[in-house]
Amino acid sequence: xxxxxxxxxxxxxxxxxxxxxxxxxxxxxxxxxxxxxxxxxxxxxxxxxxxxxxxxxxxxxxxxxxxxxxxxxxxxxxxxxxxxxxxxxxxxxxxxxxxxxxxxxxxxxxxxxxxxxxxxxxxxxxxxxxxxxxxxxxxxxxxxxxxxxxxxxxxxxxxxxxxxxxxxxxxxxxxxxxxxxxxxxxxxxxxxxxxxxxxxxxxxxxxxxxxxxxxxxxxxxxxxxxxxxxxxxxxxxxxxxxxxxxxxxxxxx
Amino acid sequence: xxxxxxxxxxxxxxxxxxxxxxxxxxxxxxxxxxxxxxxxxxxxxxxxxxxxxxxxxxxxxxxxxxxxxxxxxxxxxxxxxxxxxxxxxxxxxxxxxxxxxxxxxxxxxxxxxxxxxxxxxxxxxxxxxxxxxxxxxxxxxxxxxxxxxxxxxxxxxxxxxxxxxxxxxxxxxxxxxxxxxxxxxxxxxxxxxxxxxxxxxxxxxxxxxxxxxxxxxxxxxxxxxxxxxxxxxxxxxxxxxxxxxxxxxxxxxxxxxxxxxxxxxxxxxxxxxxxxx
Amino acid sequence: xxxxxxxxxxxxxxxxxxxxxxxxxxxxxxxxxxxxxxxxxxxxxxxxxxxxxxxxxxxxxxxxxxxxxxxxxxxxxxxxxxxxxxxxxxxxxxxxxxxxxxxxxxxxxxxxxxxxxxxxxxxxxxxxxxxxxxxxxxxxxxxxxxxxxxxxxxxxxxxxxxxxxxxxxxxxxxxxxxxxxxxxxxxxxxxxxxxxxxxxxxxxxxxxxxxxxxxxxxxxxxxxxxxxxxxxxxxxxxxxxxxxxxxxxxxxxxxxxxxxxxxxxxxxxxxxxxxxxxxxxxxxxxxxxxx
Numbered sequence: 001x002x003x004x005x006x007x008x009x010x011x012x013x014x015x016x017x018x019x020x021x022x023x024x025x026x027x028x029x030x031x032x033x034x035x036x037x038x039x040x041x042x043x044x045x046x047x048x049x050x051x052x053x054x055x056x057x058x059x060x061x062x063x064x065x066x067x068x069x070x071x072x073x074x075x076x077x078x079x080x081x082x083x084x085x086x087x088x089x090x091x092x093x094x095x096x097x098x099x100x101x102x103x104x105x106x107x108x109x110x111x112x113x114x115x116x117x118x119x120x121x122x123x124x125x126x127x128x129x130x131x132x133x134x135x136x137x138x139x140x141x142x143x144x145x146x147x148x149x150x151x152x153x154x155x156x157x158x159x160x161x162x163x164x165x166x167x168x169x170x171x172x173x174x175x176x177x178x179x180x181x182x183x184x185x186x187x188x189x190x191x192x193x194x195x196x197x198x199x200x201x202x203x204x205x206x207x208x209x210x211x212x213x214x215x216x217x218x219x220x221x222x223x224x225x226x227x228x229x230x231x232x233x234x235x236x237x238x239x240x241x242x243x244x245x246x247x248x249x250x251x252x253x
Numbered sequence: 254x255x256x257x258x259x260x261x262x263x264x265x266x267x268x269x270x271x272x273x274x275x276x277x278x279x280x281x282x283x284x285x286x287x288x289x290x291x292x293x294x295x296x297x298x299x300x301x302x303x304x305x306x307x308x309x310x311x312x313x314x315x316x317x318x319x320x321x322x323x324x325x326x327x328x329x330x331x332x333x334x335x336x337x338x339x340x341x342x343x344x345x346x347x348x349x350x351x352x353x354x355x356x357x358x359x360x361x362x363x364x365x366x367x368x369x370x371x372x373x374x375x376x377x378x379x380x381x382x383x384x385x386x387x388x389x390x391x392x393x394x395x396x397x398x399x400x401x402x403x404x405x406x407x408x409x410x411x412x413x414x415x416x417x418x419x420x421x422x423x424x425x426x427x428x429x430x431x432x433x434x435x436x437x438x439x440x441x442x443x444x445x446x447x448x449x450x451x452x453x454x455x456x457x458x459x460x461x462x463x464x465x466x467x468x469x470x471x472x473x474x475x476x477x478x479x480x481x482x483x484x485x486x487x488x489x490x491x492x493x494x495x496x497x498x499x500x501x502x503x504x505x506x507x508x509x510x511x512x513x514x515x516x517x518x519x520x521x522x523x524x525x526x527x528x529x530x
Numbered sequence: 531x532x533x534x535x536x537x538x539x540x541x542x543x544x545x546x547x548x549x550x551x552x553x554x555x556x557x558x559x560x561x562x563x564x565x566x567x568x569x570x571x572x573x574x575x576x577x578x579x580x581x582x583x584x585x586x587x588x589x590x591x592x593x594x595x596x597x598x599x600x601x602x603x604x605x606x607x608x609x610x611x612x613x614x615x616x617x618x619x620x621x622x623x624x625x626x627x628x629x630x631x632x633x634x635x636x637x638x639x640x641x642x643x644x645x646x647x648x649x650x651x652x653x654x655x656x657x658x659x660x661x662x663x664x665x666x667x668x669x670x671x672x673x674x675x676x677x678x679x680x681x682x683x684x685x686x687x688x689x690x691x692x693x694x695x696x697x698x699x700x701x702x703x704x705x706x707x708x709x710x711x712x713x714x715x716x717x718x719x720x721x722x723x724x725x726x727x728x729x730x731x732x733x734x735x736x737x738x739x740x741x742x743x744x745x746x747x748x749x750x751x752x753x754x755x756x757x758x759x760x761x762x763x764x765x766x767x768x769x770x771x772x773x774x775x776x777x778x779x780x781x782x783x784x785x786x787x788x789x790x791x792x793x794x795x796x797x798x799x800x801x802x803x804x805x806x807x808x809x810x811x812x813x814x815x816x817x818x819x820x821x
Contacts, residue, residue, distance in 0.1 A: 014815075050415050076417035088412035090405055092520075100398070101405045105417040107398040115393050129398060169416055285622060336805050338621040339564055339764075343756045344805060347798035350753060358791040456749050460629055467626055499637035506630030510616045514623045 001064050003028050003173050003204045004049070009058035011041075011048055018044045019228045022058070026173065031195065031205045033215045035239075036225035037248055042208045043085050045225070046175050049206075050082050051075040063172060077105050081166035082175035085208075087158050089150040095161050096146040099133040102168025106132075133168060140164040140194060156187045163194065167203075174198060176207045180214050192218055216240065224248065260377060266485045267380035268441050273465035273477035274387050275435035280471050282406045282427040284333065287342040288349030289435045289462050292322040294454030295352065296436025297443035298362050301371050304444070311374040311444065315383070318440040319433045326432025330425040349459055357451040367450030368443075375445040383437055391474055403427065435462075457499070464502050468509060470516030479517055534664050536782050542670045542739060544778020545677035549732035550755035551762065551770035552684060553725030559701040559765035560721050563618065566628035567608055568729055569752025570635040575601045575730025576650070576743040577639060583651045590653040597730040605726025606719050632748070639745040647744040650737035673735045680731060681771055684724070688767065697721055701765065754794075757801040763811025773812060 004026035011019040019041045026032045034042050047053045049060060051072035060068045067075050081102075090098050107129055117123055137143050140160040145153060150161060159179055166174055176195070180188045192214055199205055209215045215222065216236045224232040224239060226248040232239055239245055255263070275289045300318035303309040309317070329348060333341055356362050363369070394400050405413035406420055414420050443449050469480020484502065488495040509516065550572060557565045578600045579593035588596070612627040659666045688694035696717045699707040708714050736751070737743045758777050762769025780800070781793040788796075804811060 052411060052415070071421075072411075072414040073417050073419045076415050082415055084412065088409050090408040090412070092408050093401075093404065097401060097404075101401055101413065101418075102416050104398065104402055104405075115390060117393070123397065126398060165416070285625075332802055332806055335809065339625070340760060340805055340809070342621075342625065343564070343753075343760060344798075344802060346753055347757055347794075347801060350750075351792075351795045351798055354791055354794060456753075457633070460633065463626065463629070467622065471622075497637060497641075499633040503630040503632070503634035503637070507612050507627045507634075510612070510623045510627035510630070514617055 001028070002026060002061075003063060004206065005061040006049075007059040007061075009045075009048060009060060010056050011044055011053060012056045017228050019048070019225075022225075022230050024223055024230065024233070026204060026206055027221075029199065029202065029204055030220040031199055031207060031218055033207045033209060033219035033222045034225060035209065035212075035215055035222060036231075039227075040225040040248075041228040042225055043177060044228075046082060046177055046206075046208065049075075050080060050175060076169060079170070079172035080175065081169045081171035081173070083159070083162045083166055083177055083179060085177040085181070087162055089158060089162060089165075091149070091151040094147050094149055095137060095142055095153065095157075095164075096130065096133050098150050098161060099136050099165045099168045100129050102136070102165040103129045103132055105169060136164040136168045137161075139167065139197070141190075156183060156190075159183075159191075160194070163198075167198065171203060173204045173206060176205060176209075178208055178210065180209060180211045188214055255377075262486065262489055263377060264375065264380050264445060266482050267377075267384050268375075268438055268445070269461075269465055269481040269485045270478050271380075271384055271387060271434060271438040271441070272462045273469065273481040274391070275431050275438060276462045276466040277471055277477045278391070278431035278434060279428045280466070281403045282424045283338070283410070284424060284428055284431075285338060285342045286345045286428070286431060287459055287463070288345035288347075288352075289431065290454040290456070290459035291345075291349040291352035292326060292432040292435035293439035293442065293458060293462075294356060294449075294451065295325060295432075296322045296439030297449050297454065298356060298368065298439075299436070300440035301368050301443045301449060302362070304372060304374065305368075305370055311379070315379070315437060315440050319437045322436025322439070323429045323433035327425055327429040329432075330428035333428060334421055334424055346456070346459070349455065353451045353455045355451075356454075363450065365450070367448055369448045371443055371447045371449070373444060373447055375441045380441055383441065387434055387437075388474075388478070395474055461502070464506055467516055468505060470518035472515060472520040473518040473522070474520075476516055476518045483517075536786050537779060538664060538666060538670055538674075540779030540782035541775060542673050542778070543782055544775035545674050546732045546735050546739070546751070547754055547758055547778050548771045548774025549677055549680060549728045549735075550751055551758040551774045552681065552767065553728045554755050555759045555762070555765055555767055555770040556697070556721050556725045558759065559767070560697065560704075560718060561613070561618070561624075562765075563613070563621075563624040564628070564756065565608075565613075565722075565725070566625060566752070567612070567632040567635060567748075568725070568755065569748025569750075570632045571601050571604055571608070571726045571748075572729040572733040572736070572751060573639065573743070573745060573748035574604060574635065575733030576737045576747065577643065577733075577745075578730070579734040579737060580648070580650055580743065583653060593653070594731065594734060597734050598727045601726040601730030601733075602723040605722040605729075608726075609719065609722040632752075636745050636748070643745060645745055647742040650741050650743050652741070654738065669738060673739060676731075677735065680728060684728070684767075687724070693717070693720055750794075754797060757797050759811075760801050761804050761812060763814030766811060766813045769811050769813030 002025045006022055006024045009019060009022045022045065034045065036042055048055050051070055055068055059066060062078060062080060090101065107125060134146060137146050140163055142157060142160055142164060145157060150158065153161060163179065180191045183191065188211060195205060195218060219236055221234060222236055222239045223230060224245050231244045231248060232242045272293060276286060279286045296318035299321045300314040303314040303317055304311060333344065336344055357365055402418050402423060405418055406423060410420055465481040465484055466477040468484055469478065470476030488498050494501045553568055554565060575597045578597045582588040582593040582596045608631055612631045613624055616623050616627045618624060654668050654672055657668045688697060696712050699712055700714055700717045704714060758773045759770050762773030777797050781797060784793045784796045
């Protein structure tokens with residue numbers, strides 16, 4: 001079963017067609033990249049998949065389930081997590097607290113327990129949440145910074161923190177929106193290793209990136225968008241030599 | 254025992270603190286409600302009718318008025334979800350106006366003549382018991398994952414949604430709880446003032462609650478308490494301020510927003526060292 | 531013919547609403563904030579006219595001029611006192627500070643004049659004129675014509691003059707306008723002046739129409755004005771004007787045919803409907819939230 005499948009998915013804003021008839025599949029365990037020039041509709045696609053925008057047309061299947069009309073939090077609970085192009089951390093929370101929010105679906109939902117707990121007893125559920133959150137921070141290499149406010153972290157750490165937070169939801173599919181944006185070659189290498197580690201844990205990855213070296217080096221398959229349409233799809237080798245892709249990036253002769 | 258004048262001030266402080274919290278609670282999910290006066294009024298009238306017309310014991314009337322206000326709050330809260338910030342303020346102000354007119358024109362609630370003959374059932378204990386419950390609930394909540402979810406909604410709603418937080422549910426809950434709190438405040442007020450009319454719960458009342466909470470600091474759990482207490486007590490000690498209460502509050506607001514918009518108390522202001530995990 | 535009669539009544543009410551709404555929308559379009567003391571500017575405009583006519587025995591023309599001058603200065607003063615130095619970061623701060631100004635002004639005028647309604651001196655010779663089967667009173671005609679003239683003047687200023695261009699530029703993008711050399715502070719001050727003059731004029735017209743004014747009159751009309759700019763589209767000048775007239779007519783009709791107490795409920799109900807169904811307003815343009 002494919003982790004993700006879109007059928008003729010389209011999105012219009014008023015008269016503007018941001019995405020047109022996108023058919024795409026993401027296979028279990030693969031690293032699937034979405035590339036294209038700026039404005040091609042990549043982030044719009046992510047917003048559709050994660051349920052932030054309603055699709056104008058088409059269908060989205062996640063783990064075999066139709067999620068086209070589902071709300072974002074329901075989709076998250078089904079196992080899709082994401083990061084954002086413009087990092088969306090919670091600035092007033094520490095790194096640990098940020099990741100702890102990712103454990104929301106696994107938290108003890110009963111309000112009664114919150115109020116009936118005897119004083120000075122730390123809630124067991126809360127302890128488990130924080131432990132798991134700390135574990136996620138360790139995975140991305142931010143363990144020592146868990147007490148720092150997210151807004152105080154350097155840029156590279158913030159990106160990793162966002163990934164840790166998404167991982168805390170224990171997703172089947174992780175959408176990464178430009179995880180290496182603004183990074184130097186060293187940091188990009190670290191992101192690459194992080195992605196490989198995530199995949200090794202059985203999580204499928206759908207990735208938007210502009211860094212071609214990263215994409216060609218790590219992706220199993222690539223989908224290319226331009227002006228809201230899919231113009232090519234296949235292995236890195238195929239894409240690199242596809243004339244339509246070259247034209248999209250460099251313009252026609 | 255305490256002299257009656259002091260007792261009276263303490264009761265008003267207690268009620269105003271409860272009302273300040275009624276504005277604070279929806280604010281924890283970024284919902285600015287300019288119409289909490291309406292929910293206070295609903296609580297006041299419902300409780301008055303229950304004790305005067307139906308001779309219910311005060312505790313029951315109190316509970317009923319809180320529930321009534323909360324249910325209406327939930328109903329109002331739903332359309333409010335689609336509405337952001339400034340629009341919500343206007344919408345709630347409009348709602349408050351409609352409620353005011355409703356009570357003013359409805360004979361059952363006394364119409365333009367108001368509702369009188371209410372028994373004095375409010376005292377120090379029940380005011381401060383209700384207050385303690387509200388504060389305790391909020392205190393516990395903020396330290397739980399629920400509080401963290403609310404903070405997530407506050408700081409980045411969209412990110413929170415993609416992490417599985419049901420924004421709709423929590424925002425409606427916050428709005429309804431705010432309404433309930435206002436309703437309880439209204440019921441306590443009615444059974445102390447002994448007479449109520451629709452003008453008690455209009456624009457100025459709603460604004461007062463906003464002022465108490467904002468002055469004390471809406472990022473801090475203790476802000477509304479400090480704000481309501483201080484601003485209720487000061488006019489008592491300074492006669493000329495009592496006469497020009499609105500000018501005093503207004504001036505405070507302008508100065509506060511210019512020089513210290515976060516209010517008196519802020520979250521974590523008493524934290525000594527760096528934040529802990 | 532009664533139907534048309536009501537339309538005229540509605541237009542009269544709607545014209546004052548439109549003038550108020552225009553002020554709100556100009557300021558919102560410029561600074562993205564709601565001027566919660568705008569209703570009080572209207573109120574002070576009404577009282578200024580009352581003082582000029584009643585105490586100084588001026589005529590209506592003098593009162594209008596006086597009101598326009600006073601409210602223009604008042605508007606700019608309010609901007610300086612409660613908006614200029616207040617952070618625009620959250621929505622709450624300018625809201626709260628302008629509410630502060632509003633309640634200060636309400637209380638001052640309640641103490642100066644009494645909180646009750648006082649009679650607004652009659653200045654127009656009240657006559658009835660028959661036009662095509664409908665009876666117009668001079669009061670109605672004056673209000674409608676004068677208001678429409680003001681709105682027309684506003685349009686000419688916005689479209690045709692330099693200051694109008696500057697206002698539109700700053701509304702579009704303040705930083706870019708500043709970089710292009712537009713004197714933003716002057717533009718903002720001018721906008722507050724214009725908006726406040728419109729409110730002041732509306733205040734005088736309300737006094738003429740209803741023969742009485744009171745210090746809290748700004749609250750109700752102000753709230754209506756806010757509902758109207760939501761209906762029309764916040765920041766949208768045409769929207770404010772058309773919606774103002776529409777709401778005026780709608781309210782008169784609801785009073786005439788349904789119930790007089792709940793006319794407000796219809797306006798706010800319409801506002802809620804718009805917020806749910808077309809949140810950018812009747813004349814606004816839809817924008818999806820960008821992530």
